Amino acid sequence: MKQNDMTLVEHIEELRKRLAIIVVFFLLALVGSFFLAGPLIEFLQFNDHAENLELNAFKITDPLRIYLQVMMVLSLIITSPVILYQLWAFVSPGLLDQERRATLSYIPFSVLLFLGGIAFGYFILFPYAIGFMLQISDSMDIVETIGITEYFTFLFQMTLPFGVVFQLPVLMLFLTRLGILTPMQMVKSRKYAYFILVVVAAFITPPDIFSHLMVTVPLILLYEMSIVIARAGYRKFLRAEQQQVIEEQQEEAVLKRG
Secondary structure (H helix, E strand, O other): OOHHHOOHHHHHHHHHHHHHHHHHHHHHHHHHHHHHHHHHHHHHOOOOOOOOOOEEOOOOOHHHHHHHHHHHHHHHHHHHHHHHHHHHHHHHHHOOHHHHHHHHOHHHHHHHHHHHHHHHHHHHHHHHHHHHHHHHHHHOOOOOOEEHHHHHHHHHHHHHHHHHHOOHHHHHHHHHHOOOOOHHHHHHOHHHHHHHHHHHHHHOOOOOHHHHHHHHHHHHHHHHHHHHHHHHHHHHHHHHHHHHHHHHHHHHHHHHHO
């Protein structure tokens, strides 16, 4: 049954089923994350600038809170392919066969880009941000007493947003593949997109020009790469539309002969 033929109740029931599947996989991932969170927390405390930091717990519950936060984030990352697939499964009945096959193939690339964005934030931006903050403290002769909660909150702020932002090429390809967006519109709106990306970079980076450029330049490159990828997706969309018109004409011709 196509989504256009489904009633509102059937849509809600389908959505409920998809959400239930996501919840089940998330809970299973949460169980696995219980055993992985400890080693991951130890790993995340060691990089060029953070390994010499002494992290403090200002509340008795801080270590448990961080452990649970890391478990939740890790479970979300593990479950992300399931979330993307269930989202695709919910909207796929409203797509053409070619669109359904094409958009399904985007899921692995989306997951890889998400992990790539997190890796970019952790291995490139986060060490620089930590070093920049410590350098300011040293110049002001301030001894930093860093809480474990503040450390991991800052870490998540420097990594997770990039996992989302790095989805830009897949999102643009998806929209152009469905004919919602065209590469011509993306080129025409380039200066506005650049402005938005600069503002986004300003919100998620420390207040210095070098770290701002470290984020802005990759975001702009992602946008330009999205335009190149979108052109290929849009050509496939036009071919699919043309093929559909030919098939409809052939069906009409058969009906007339009948």
